[in-house]
Amino acid sequence: MSDSRAGIFWDAVEGRAPMPRAAQTLGFEFVDADAELGTIDVAFTATEAFTNPMGEVLGAFLAAMLYDTVGPALLATLGPGEFQSTLDLQVSFLRPARVGRLRGTGRVLRRDGDIAFLAAELRSADEELVATATATARVISLR
Template identity: 70%
Template sequence: MSGRSGPFWDAVEGRSPLPRAAATLGLEFLDADVENGTIELAFTATDDFTNPSGNVLGAFLAAMLYDTVGPALLATLRPDQFQSTLELKASFLRPVRPGRIFGRGRVVHRDGDVAHLEASLLDADEAIIATATATARIIDLDRAAAAP
């Protein structure tokens, strides 16, 4: 993936820090297939993410799903583009304990400046623990900066 640039790739390749929310989730970049619009990530759910019964709160899982669908699209964009999530629908399939959680995301369809995305979170045994679909708008950073 070397040689790519833009906000996403600059963070992945260490030229800029990860966004603080992604760092809080323990986001780790594993792989991306830019041509096919897929990405693989890992997160580290800590005990700080749990409810009184010891399971990871759905809000943290939703944040991990959000940080999977967004980068699936971001990895495919030009350096002068970013994305804004318009809608995210999450489904939680089973309880999750703290530990390593894997995210797989993909661009399902892209039409102009709108993209439809999906993601899954998996545990260490590759059991799906949560899924999401999302819609995002692609933003031209130069145009957004020039807007009044």
């Protein structure tokens, strides 16, 4: 794992490059990462535009937030010239989420060569577990 803060992910987080539009839409906020441990903490801002007729955040937005947690967990460990390609994502919705700040925690469970196994949790402002995800990704070269 890389301990330098260089590459596509770090360039966006540290303002050297624009944040991806999807992350902007989700109200993505980088909180912290430990590249050596393969962990990340992020936050999202769920707006009224994300809700269903019941006023709950639509599951597709929660899945997108989890996707934008597991991917960066791996990206934070990669060096310049590397990126990740998600192979699968499984999401479990545990309880409704309301408009407001949601906190994502992600981690690299295991990496074997260019394949990584990832996990994430999404919690409400009052720390209730809202949804979880696991994913498999492949590390790819951008060169």
